[in-house]
Amino acid sequence: MWEYTDKVKEAFLKPQNVGEIPDADAVGEVGSIVCGDALKLFLKIDKASGKITDAKFQTFGCASAIASSSALTELVKDKTLDEALEISNIDIADYLGGLPDQKMHCSVMGREALEAAIAQYRGQPVRQKEEGRLVCKCFDVTGEKIRKVAVENHLTTVDEITNFTKAGGGCGECRPDIEAILSDLWSVSRVHETPAGPRKLTNLQKIALIQEIIETQVRPSLQADNGDIELIDIEGDKVIVALRGMCTGCLMSDVTIKGIQAKLRELVSAAITVETR
Amino acid sequence: MQTIYLDNNATTRTDPDVLAEMLPYLADLYGNPSSMHTFGGQLHKKIEEARAKLADLLKADPSEIIFTSCGTESDNTAIMNALETHPRKRHIITTRVEHPAVLNFSQHLGRKGYRITYLPVNDAGRLDMEMLTRSLDDDTALVTIMFANNETGVVFPIDEIAGLLEGRGILFHTDAVQAVGKLPIDLNTLKVDMLSLSGHKLHAPKGIGALYVRRGGRFYPYIIGGHQEMSRRAGTENVASIIGLGKAAALARGFLTEEAAAVSRLRDRLEAGLLGSCPDVRINGDTKNRLPNTTNISFEYVEGEAILLRLNEYQICASSGSACTSGSLEPSHVLRAMGVPYTAVHGSIRFSLSRFTTGEEIDRVLQVMPGIIRELRQLSPFGRGSLTL
Known part of the structure; x- marks a missing residue:
């Protein structure tokens, strides 16, 4: 069960500003029924003052999606469009006394609906999905959105990105891509903090790491070709293995061993050598 | 309200009669059934009584019942047993709609190099029996298919599947966690090799499960240690909960008829x-x-x-x-x-x-x-x- 604050519960059970504005000046629509949540935001805007005089919403989604929508409509009222655009997803979450980590994407959806509505009103092109490269195919999330949300909310891990955008929360195939986006995004500021270079490992850590790499990265691909590998021993930087199954006597076995050596040199230490028994 | x-x-709610039977064993009768003294050793008899009651519900022999800690442990044990006793075989058949205790464990084994077939279901949740038949081969160690689905309640034709597998040297396990206590199960006639159940789905407390393993086959334990459960599941017995599960099984027999x-x-x-x-x-x-x-x-x-x-x-x-x-x-x-x-x-x-x-x-x-x-x-x-x- 989610730990919702009393404010979230209240906004869910008695949401404010529910419904449509038939003669709305701006409409912002985000999400889809397939993804599990969708929000349609209606704004009434006074042309003279540029202020939002009324806001209503329709939301398909869980308690926090409905509560975030209610909070959003409360927050934007009586604000000019520029003031409204200052409202971040964090402001929406704060208004509700916070959201569970895994539900932060609900506040992001609110912010997106607001952007979409104001862009429509101003006649700006509504940002198309195709504009950025699609990273998460399960939830239709582009790299551009991941970068934007990461910067706005100071997100550094893939799990945080999933909580805020849902990206990576489906099949999980794009998690390495998200990782790459994050390291790309934050590397500039990090280079100065920690010097690059392989971490110094103790012998035990090194043995464990080599075992893990062989078990998770080498073995499955050999087994896919009906081969197999056994780790015999590790003496200092010398890794001794035995090839099994179809690998035994395979003409390509030297190449296989070189490949394993390259992988271990990259991931463990440049001094590693791999030999067969 | x-x-x-x-x-x-x-x-499920722990049946008040189940709780009443358990309480003495959570209080004064705290002995270890493996002990030599009467204080502990007398509990062994209570465990065997509970085993007999559970066997009775399933029309099994008491020696075919192994107490475990939960349904998940029973499922994991059953799958590993099939692989350990058939080390040359590397293929498992299951379904796309299994409980995570089977589904995620199968995926884990898939990553370890085993070949896993996930049978599809149709729009009513019925199993593709033809694909099951086509998927069987000499490399198949185990077919593991749930008795009844936890989300929809759809019951699979376990009897028919058992018939299909008979005499082929392929073990058949069914996760019957949702079925035991809700549907009559007669293991005299139903030819499954292994069947998992969980206490807290039939008004016993959480933390107790059982695995039925048909007599005559080999068995390889999953939890290894002491001699408990005839060396088939190590670890000091959860005495009170085992007694509770026995009582719950006896009550379930009445439920099934009335x-x-x-x-x-x-x-x-x-x-x-x-x-x-x-x-x-x-x-x-x-x-x-x-x-x-x-x-x-x-x-x-x-x-x-x-x-x-x-x-x-x-x-x-x-x-x-x-x-x-x-x-x-x-x-x-x-x-x-x-x-x-x-x-x-x-x-x-x-x-x-x-x-x-x-x-x-x-x-x-x-x-x-x-x-x-x-x-x-x-x-x-x-x-x-x-x-x-």
């Missing part, structure tokens, strides 16, 4: 009432082959977590296959395997009854549900007239 508990496929039909009638009344009072509703799964206590209903255009939390305001407990309740961001793998449209998956609600469910409780649900659905649909941008898919 009284809690209306309609989430019995998640867990009360199962009454629960089924209440379920049907709930279902018919909801279909009659809420538009755009569908029942998920094969209603002809179904557990007597389960219904899985989709309310289109509204999201399941929102429904559950509105029900929670009335202290009505149910569950949902929606993404927001799954802990991941993906909605129910069972309903998706059945090809239920996403619109309906997100709005799916499971009600699961028990012998403690009353007609008044069903009436109360029927009274509040239409209002909840109407209000949430008013909030929703989707639905009749405004459907923008």
